[in-house]
Amino acid sequence: MTITVHHLNNSRSQRILWLLEELSVDYELVSYQRDPQTNLAPPELKQAHPLGKSPIIEDDGRSTSESGAIIEYLCARHGGNSWVPDSGSPEWIDHLEWMQFGESSFFIPVMMKLMAGRLGDAAAPIMPRIEEQLEAHVMFAEEAISEDLHFVGSDWTAADVMMSFPAEIAMMHGFSSRAPKLARFVAAIHDRPAWKRARERSGPYFMW
Amino acid sequence: MTITVHHLNNSRSQRILWLLEELSVDYELVSYQRDPQTNLAPPELKQAHPLGKSPIIEDDGRSTSESGAIIEYLCARHGGNSWVPDSGSPEWIDHLEWMQFGESSFFIPVMMKLMAGRLGDAAAPIMPRIEEQLEAHVMFAEEAISEDLHFVGSDWTAADVMMSFPAEIAMMHGFSSRAPKLARFVAAIHDRPAWKRARERSGPYFMW
Incomplete structure (x- = not known):
């Protein structure tokens, strides 16, 4: 049976398409476009999920939301055991940490900066703290990623799929020179044939 | 060997103490107090984790951060299989979703409201959106929790441990009448002997 992916452009959903291509899983793409004025997801997404979030996948008669849950599910059910x-292995604990870090800790300062940006000068009292937190989180990931560009062990894992979006966000916030390993990590991902196939199907993705 | 928990007062770390008590695991508590002016974690926490975050546990020679990772780890390693x-079960997919939702999706509007609150009237342009998002996330959890007050299946699971903190936060934001199941869920947790033992060791916890 084909998996359906509810996909929002320029969003964390892009890495789900990448993983599906890596696992050679058939999927049907239902695409949603952000509102050009507000950059918010369109209301149609609420038909796929009450909170209007992306990604959502439908497989085997049920919908699953939350990037981390979808990545774990796809790896377990669709040939991604490796x-x-x-x-129970030490790498498994690392994996648990990055699967959470990539959506919870990391996105607090990212979303704060996005919202504060809408307030312009009015956000000045909180901006230094937001900037400091964003930098701290990016540099924490930069310190942690290995010289051969993996977050866990010495080969590609679900943690790298999860962290691909935070790493891309770091690049968009101008961290390429201060976080050179993350910059090379993003380049290595975008060079993978599976990533390119996903990008071809989904259309434009930020600056890539 | 005893587990060490780096615990910040009035924080998401409280549920880790609750779980340790439920599993009857020995632990040593290292307590940190929020700065009374800023409400931020004290700088000493950076000695336990580069980002100065809590909870952190130390077990078997390594530190683990991120609530979701710690909860999964404790269940797998310290007698919490049930x-x-x-x-692979349908409940397992629910579990994956709530383990992510409880720290990623849910906390974006919570943290936004906290930060926006510091700006006072200057945050007015973004406050309606933040309030709407907070309400949507609380009501999503209220709809999802079962009549017998569990997020997954019909008994206590790691998802309930994870969601205890979001449910408490919802109560503190005044949702008790609009989210009566979450209110009863919080009361049921606080009535558990294990939760009371944790509360006795940790000291005051918000209004409880």
Whole structure:
């Protein structure tokens, strides 16, 4: 059965398409476009999920939301066992941490900066703290990624899929010279044939 | 070997103490107090984790951060198998979703409201959107929790541990009448002997 992916342009959903291509899983793409004025997801997404969030996948009669849950699910159910370390191994603990960090800790300062940006000068009292937190989170990931550009062990894992979006966000916030490993990580991902196939199907993705 | 928990007062770390008590695991508490002026974590926490975050646990020679990772780790390593559904079961997918939702999706509007609150009237242009998002996330959890007050299946699981903090936050934001199931969920948790033991060791916790 084909998986359906509810995909929002320029969003965290892009990495789900990349993973599906890596796993050679058939999928049908239902595309949504951000509102050009507000940059928010369109209301139609609420038909796929009450919170109007993307990504959502439908498989085997049920919908699943939350990037981390979707990535774990796809690896377990669709031939991605090698993308998740064995339960109980030291790498498995690293994997658990990055699967959470990539959506929880990291996105607090990113979303704060986005919202504060809408307030312009009015956000000045909180901006230094937001900038400091964003930098701290990017540099924490930069310190942690290995010289051979993986977050867990020495090969591609689900943690790298999860962290691809935070790393891309770091590049868009101008961290390429201060976070050179993350910059090379993003370049290595975008050079993968599976990523290119996903990009071809989904259309434009930020600056890439 | 005893587990060390780096615990910040009035924080998401409280649920880790609750879980440790439920699993009857020995732990040593290292307590940190928020700055009374800024409400931020004290700089000492950076000695436990580069980002100065809590909770952190130390076990078997390594530190682990991120609430979701710590909860999964404790269940797998310290006798909490019954707190996590079998891999591959439908409940397991629910579990994956709530383990992510409870720290990623839910906390964006919560943290936004906290930061915007510091700006006072200057935050007026973004406050309606933040309030609407907070309400949507609380009501999504209210709809999802079962009549017998569990997020996954019909008994206590790691998802309930994860969601305890978001449910408490919802109560503190005044949702008790609009989210009566979440209110009863919080009351049921606080009535558990294990939760009371954790509360006794940790000291005051918000209004409880």
